[in-house]
Amino acid sequence: MQVQLHINGKATQLDLPPNTLLVQxxxxxxxxxxxxxxxxxxxxGAxxxxxxxxxxxxxTLLLVQAEGAQVTTIEGLAKPDGTMHPMQAAFKECHGxxxxxxxxxxxxxxxxxxxHYPKATEAEIRELLDGNLCRCTGYQNIVKAVQHGAVAMAA
Ligand code: FES
Ligand code: FES
Known part of the structure; x- marks a missing residue:
């Protein structure tokens, strides 16, 4: 089955079985x-x-459900010159x-x-990230990173 979409800004055509998951x-x-x-x-949430x-x-998505979509993976978040996205930099700085x-x-x-929620409180950040599990950090530095990333993204 042919599917056309944009992945990290690049027009991409894939020909894969109809039961292929987007992650596959x-x-x-x-x-x-x-x-x-x-x-x-x-x-x-990994x-x-x-x-x-x-x-x-x-x-959780079939590839065909992404037909025509703009998909961004972590590889597409930094600038082409390798400069990290502010949220990536915040995770690095805050040991997230x-x-x-x-x-x-x-x-x-x-x-x-x-x-979508640039002024989210700490409690709201915790709630909105509840679909992403981390087995290592205890979440404290992740929340701090999101708060720092929010400031950097607004700047
Ligand atoms: S691998 Fe998709 S939610 Fe865990
Ligand atoms: S699972 Fe989150 S840093 Fe290891």
């Missing part, structure tokens, strides 16, 4: 392995990407990661969160 197309066909798989059951600017769990497995999904969810 990204990781196995396009080698965009920054999109992780943690649970395969729509719980952990597979989060942006689709038309909103965070979605790519293990340890093993890093949850981080691509966490960063992309945070970008969606701050884009």
């Amino acid at each position: 197309a990204l990781r196995e066909k396009l080698q965009l392995t920054g999109t992780h798989v943690g649970c395969d059951t729509s719980q952990c 597979c989060t990407v942006l689709m038309n600017g909103r965070a979605v769990k790519s293990c 990661l340890q093993c890093g497995y949850c981080t691509p999904g966490m960063v992309l969810s945070a970008v969606d969160l701050v884009t």
